[in-house]
Amino acid sequence: MRRLFSAIETVAALTLLLVAVLTAGNVLVRYAFSTQIPDWFDGSQMLQGIAMFWGIALATYYGTHIGVDIVWEHLQPAGQRRVDLVATTITAAFMIPLAWMVWVKVAGTGSQGTMDLRLPLQWFYSVAAVGATVAAVLAVVRLVHLWQGRAAAPEPLEDDVPGAAHGS
Secondary structure, three states, X not given: OHHHHHHHHHHHHHHHHHHHHHHHHHHHHXXXXXXXXXXXXXXXXXXXXXXHHXXXXXXXXXXXXXXXXXXHHHOOHHHHHHHHHHHHHHHHHHHHHHHXXXXXXXXXXXXXXXXXXXXXXXXXXXXXXXXXXXXXXXXXXXXXXHHOOOXXXXXXXXXXXXXXXXXX
């Protein structure tokens, strides 16, 4: 499982890095040479979509979405588990049809391409669809783990001190 999560993190991080490099590179080329990188905007949009879907997969599994835990923090562990079960069920109920509809979009893309380089959009959409599918599967896996009483949590970093505040 650790290798799978590492691969998911790597895909999300690399595509986000490519967005940053593509955007910064385009700014540099535009100011230095008064031209643009072909399809930089379309490419950055597609890569950002890929990063988003793959990042959602991990956030869903670990339950680290942005949330307001005013009620959750004041509950006993059994109540927290129930809230987590309800929240994860709702998340899975939305992620499964979302993954399905992204695949429908991939199937309907046909031979569409980007404006300048005519790069097939289907490549980008397919990678994003796999990320959406992984997110839906991990939502169901999290639901099963919560039902069994096993909550997933991200591995602590080596420099994290137990009990230290992170300012959130």
